[in-house]
Amino acid sequence: MIAFMNPKPGSALVIVGHGSTQNPDSSTPSFEHADAILRRRIFGEVHCVFWKEEPSFRHLPHLVDRSDVYVVPNFISEGYFTRTVIPRELELDGPLTHRHGRTLKYCEPVGNHPRMTDLLLRRAAEVAPGVPPSETSLLIVGHGTNLNDNSAAAAKREVEKIAALGLYAEVLNTYMEEAPLISEWDTLTTQPNVVVVPFFISDGLHSYQDIPVLLGIESEPTEAASQRSVFRNNPYHLRGRTLYYSSAIGTEPLFADVILDQVAAFDLAHTAHP
Amino acid sequence: MNRDLLASLQTWVQNGARLMGEVTFQPCPAGFSLTHYLDAQETDPGTLEFFDDPLQARKIATWDAQGQFRPMKTSPTLRRGWRLQVRDIEGLRTALEGFYPAMLGSFLSLTRQELTPVHLRETLGRQTGMYAITKKLTDAQAQEVVGCTCCWETGCRKTLLWQLTPETPFQSLSPSKFQTDARPPDARISGDTIPLLCIEACNLLVAKAREEIKRQPAP
The missing domain is CATH 3.30.1360.190 (Gyrase A; domain 2)
Incomplete structure (x- = not known):
């Protein structure tokens, strides 16, 4: 993790997010990370673009003044969006694209960053203070999709890394849309305490509204997190267990550093003299 | 640049x-x-x-x-x-x-003459995944969906710069939708307007096109 990055006043940073037409909290972390990075005055410009909100991916050429542009996907997985949708909509040729007088530098998605493991562990500890990991099942819940086999890969990788540390009694992957399903959390686990950390970018539609219903802590989707006075009432005593459900990993302010790290990693990999 | x-x-x-x-x-x-x-x-x-x-x-x-x-x-x-x-x-x-x-x-x-509008058929034509089905949107459905979603009075205040195809304009929208100096009729503001420009169908419109196809599949 970098603590300092040389200023790049001649460059722009564009954070690419999914966004939502239904939930205003989906884009919030991307905007907050952008605001935090802008305050550090590293880049000449910092913008966000979204698939489902404005400004859209297609607005990028009209948003950015500078000709040197780092594009960082604020996505958890290297999957359908990072490999198909974003390159198509931004008209990227690969990691480095020269188009209409601009150089677009396509960085790795944030979810690929090695720091994810620490951040997931930190979330798990925060949501269940004082609960012994040795009596706890930790579930990392991802989206999962049939559109791209890689979608679940980041979550699987993180679970393997966390399990190898031997802190928790068990560590498992679960998904919304593919097996093992998060809705079956109680049959998948054996410990009295179950901590669920959403491996999602935001407390948006999926992690704040859909998964709580699948877990059984809500009977139907609630309003958005930003419209409620209380975020969660952990713990939940359900199905004979004590269940803790955290906020999405991507809301962690340290994600701003992860975004900067992905820029630095791009320079290291693709530029002779960054 | x-x-x-x-x-x-x-x-x-x-x-x-x-x-x-x-x-x-x-x-x-x-x-x-x-x-x-x-x-x-x-x-x-x-x-x-x-x-x-x-x-x-x-x-x-x-x-x-x-x-x-x-x-x-x-x-x-x-x-x-x-x-x-x-x-x-x-x-x-x-x-x-x-x-x-x-x-x-x-x-x-x-x-700066750097704006190239993208017509709806081109936007729908490159969709994949859940939106690939929008390629099947008929011309009549497109007129209807755009007429409802993009309506200047009730839907969106952007000025439309694109058409269904380079040869096919939208008949289903009011003249305000194509004027870069359009402003609310009750705006008593002296001074010029910075226009809101629509260069290409947004994801909201593409999603509406998908809904329409699902509701009424093309023959």
């Missing part, structure tokens, strides 16, 4: 621009004062909620007066009852970006 949006905005304001969508901005000794255009004549300072951080514009624009989320920031549903004071042209830029994302830059691209 030599793009300089801040300098361009400064020029537009110096040349008399005072309205953008539903937001009016007036130079004042402390910088610029922004309000909903219908609140521009409000003289009682206690009536309007006061903000002085330009980043608050994004938050003001998030919800309509009924508390509904506004995923399309150019829908004519910007809530009233606020006044935003910004210190300088940079603050004005940040605020207007918050109210109408990418619209200043789109106008700059238009003035």
Whole structure:
């Protein structure tokens, strides 16, 4: 993790997010990370673009003044969006694209960053203070999709890394849309305490509204997190267990550093003299 | 590239621009004062909620007066009852970006002749995944979906720069939808308008096209 990055006043940073037409909290972390990075005055410009909100991916050429542009996907997985949708909509040729007088530098998605493991562990500890990991099942819940086999890969990788540390009694992957399903959390686990950390970018539609219903802590989707006075009432005593459900990993302010790290990693990999 | 949006905005304001969508901005000794255009004549300072951080514009624009989320920031549903004071042209830029994302830059691209509208068939033609089905949208369905979703009066205040195809315009929209100087009929704001430009169908429209196909599959 970098603590300092040389200023790049001649460059722009564009954070690419999914966004939502239904939930205003989906884009919030991307905007907050952008605001935090802008305050550090590293880049000449910092913008966000979204698939489902404005400004859209297609607005990028009209948003950015500078000709040197780092594009960082604020996505958890290297999957359908990072490999198909974003390159198509931004008209990227690969990691480095020269188009209409601009150089677009396509960085790795944030979810690929090695720091994810620490951040997931930190979330798990925060949501269940004082609960012994040795009596706890930790579930990392991802989206999962049939559109791209890689979608679940980041979550699987993180679970393997966390399990190898031997802190928790068990560590498992679960998904919304593919097996093992998060809705079956109680049959998948054996410990009295179950901590669920959403491996999602935001407390948006999926992690704040859909998964709580699948877990059984809500009977139907609630309003958005930003419209409620209380975020969660952990713990939940359900199905004979004590269940803790955290906020999405991507809301962690340290994600701003992860975004900067992905820029630095791009320079290291693709530029002779960054 | 030599793009300089801040300098361009400064020029537009110096040349008399005072309205953008539903937001009016007036130079004042402390910088610029922004309000909903219908609140521009409000003289009682206690009536309007006061903000002085330009980043608050994004938050003001998030919800309509009924508390509904506004995923399309150019829908004519910007809530009233606020006044935003910004210190300088940079603050004005940040605020207007918050109210109408990418619209200043789109106008700059238009003035620099760097704007190439993408017609609907091309946008739908490159969709994949759940939106691939929108390739099957018939011309009649396209006219209907665009007529409802993009309606200037009730749907979206952007000026439409694209057509169904290069040869096929939309018949289902009012003339305001194609005028870059269109403004609300009740806007008593002197000064020019910074236009809201639509270069290409947004994801909201593509999603509506998908809904229409699902509702009424093409023969």
